[in-house]
Amino acid sequence: MRIGDLAARSGVSVRSLRYYEEQGLLASTRSAGGQRTYDDDAPARVEFLQRLYAAGLSSRTIAEVLPCVETPSRENTEDAFLRLRTERDRLSERIEDLTRTRDALDGLIEANRRHASAIAS
Amino acid sequence: MRIGDLAARSGVSVRSLRYYEEQGLLASTRSAGGQRTYDDDAPARVEFLQRLYAAGLSSRTIAEVLPCVETPSRENTEDAFLRLRTERDRLSERIEDLTRTRDALDGLIEANRRHASAIAS
DNA sequence: CTGGAACCTGTCACCGACGTCAGATGCGAG
């Protein structure tokens, strides 16, 4: 699979795919002419990367966490594993915070709705 | 309350407070010498702004939503109200997405833990 | 009254993921 195909399948720009590789997040083999070739796992991988980015992780953080995901061996995995749990906890806090914010917005909406109906009556 | 006090109380930099004002998100009266003065509601207001920023809203979006929050009158509130609900829904989707991501991370952690214990045994 | 801390405006720098352009090269269909 070439980079254009991967981009089309994963819904990510070609630029981003090159960037992911530059950051050490996505591997590719090169053809004789130097063009990138991806295996069938790539789209899922890219989707996962997108997920982590959306969760607020930076490229560097993702890179630190990935060895834990890819090669669940030992040693160089130990701190990556800790990182992974740390990021999970951070995400958890984030979710709670966002939920509180949503509740606050709900409160505003409710107050506004009541106010509007009070005017209407 | 002067800008330094507000910054200290709300845990936001002086720079950011001036920026919020520049974006029309935070009002201040000026002293004779031109220095900003804030009333007692300001810290809560700033905290709320921080919440919205953390929820991923841009300054412009916050500005579009605020009239709905501040002056729950009618007319110029109508579309602000729609905006507010739109943003609430967007936030809701975001929360769901992050929750899915957290579940994915939990899956990885669990898999890794099992793998580690398999090695240990 | 005075000195120094706090404040003012204005401007430039930064970060990080990505857009975009340029110029060169690879690749496959006809």
Next chain:
DNA sequence: CTCGCATCTGACGTCGGTGACAGGTTCCAG
């Protein structure tokens, strides 16, 4: 073989919320 699309590398631009600095003014404690 050739034409044209896809891909390559490298570089610069962008956006938004802030940091940081400069040069000047205001405020308050002593």
